[in-house]
Structures are given as structure tokens and as C-alpha cells.
Amino acid sequence: MARSIKHFLKKGFNFQVTGSLWIECEGERFLGPGKVELLERIADTGSINKAAKQMGMSYKKAWGMVKILNKQTAKPFVIVQTGGEKGGGSTLTEEAWQLIKYHRLLRERFTGFLKKETNRLRT
Amino acid sequence: MARSIKHFLKKGFNFQVTGSLWIECEGERFLGPGKVELLERIADTGSINKAAKQMGMSYKKAWGMVKILNKQTAKPFVIVQTGGEKGGGSTLTEEAWQLIKYHRLLRERFTGFLKKETNRLRT
DSSP: OOOOOGGGBOTTOOEEEEEEEEEEETTEEEEOHHHHHHHHHHHHHSBHHHHHHHTTOOHHHHHHHHHHHHHHBSSOSEEOOOSSSTTBTOEEOHHHHHHHHHHHHHHHHHHHHHHHHHHHHHO | OOOOOGGGBOTTOOEEEEEEEEEEETTEEEEOHHHHHHHHHHHHHSBHHHHHHHTTOOHHHHHHHHHHHHHHBSSOSEEOOOSSSTTBTOEEOHHHHHHHHHHHHHHHHHHHHHHHHHHHHHO
């Protein structure tokens, strides 16, 4: 292991190891915090359109994200009801909730990794 | 621990946990792969100007990155010789080499984390 580099860094300054994490499918984005937030908002509102609006996203973009997701999974994760208001009546499957749970635990492990590395940097 | 989500994902598709990692100082970028590459190229060429050119970066941007780095560390990491050609005669200190080594090991640990998570996703 390399020596601590703490003594090379400016004293009194706050140094932090940080980063971002996501899952790819065949080199394309599969899942990250943004898509998880969209799924949770779809579940809350029952509507892709309302979920998109809450996130300041166009309906087209949100719908595209759902469509890609549904193609990357064994069975669709978002059940979209046609008819009625645009994008209304959408629900998440049990598998989607499992994925959201998995993602939360993955983020927790990543946060743990970053904390450990930040501590290592400071000691 | 959550159940494996492998069975929810499309069979035959390649899923991968991926991400990026960097170090911040007081909320500003301190170090990432780009700055490390710049430092290594400065060491190789002895010139901020040549290093910047190799990376398709403006001299101004490279010089700015070096200047900020030198402010964030206890002692300057890049010794810049004035006079002669613009940016010529620059060298790295021993501390800079230690930082590069630390960064390499940090990246290795991050790659290990990503591999472990990708395996977890697939099993």
C-alpha cells in the first residue's frame, strides 16, 4: 500500500473522494439514480406524464426511458395503460420494486466505498 | 441482502455496473484521470504546452489545472520554469509522483468494487 498522501495536501482544506455509479446494458444506460427517481414518481402518480413533469423532463424523454427499460428486462417493469389521458394509469411490477430495492442497496455500498476512501485520504 | 435481480433482466444481454470517480477539494475538482494524465504528460515532455497539445487541450486550460492543483497542495506539485518557451521546463515533485501512485491504487480499488458489483448482478 502507498503511504498516506494526507501530508501533501493543503491543511484545513476539505478533501473528499466522490463519484457516480450506474448500470449499463450492452453499453447503453440501463439504470441510474435518475431512472429510479422516474420509476418511483410513476408509482406515486400513476402517470408517466405527471412523473416527467415533476422532474422537469419532457413526456417524450420519460416515455423513451420507460420503453428502453422495458426492452432490457425479461418482462416489462412498467405497465402502461393505453387510452384515457396521455400516459395515465401506469404501474410498476413487483420486479420493478425489487430492482429499486437492489439499486438502493447498491448505492449504499457505493457510499460506503466512497466514505472508506475519503477516510483513507484523511488519515 | 436483496434477492438477485438477474432473473428479471433480459437473458443474453450484457449488464455491467460502471461509474466514475474523482477527488474534490472544498467542493471543487482536485484530481481525476484527466489531471493525472496531464501530470504524466508534463513529466514525459517537460512542458505544460506540449502535454496540453497531446491531450487536445488549450495551454490556458492546462495551465489553469496546474495552477489550481498547486494551490490545493501543501507545496506545489508542478515546478514551472519561467523564461524560454511558453510552459517549457516543467517538472513534477516527488509528492506529485506519490499522488499519481495513490491515484492508481485508488482506481484499482474502484475497478475491484465495480467488478464485484457486476458479478453480483450476474449471479
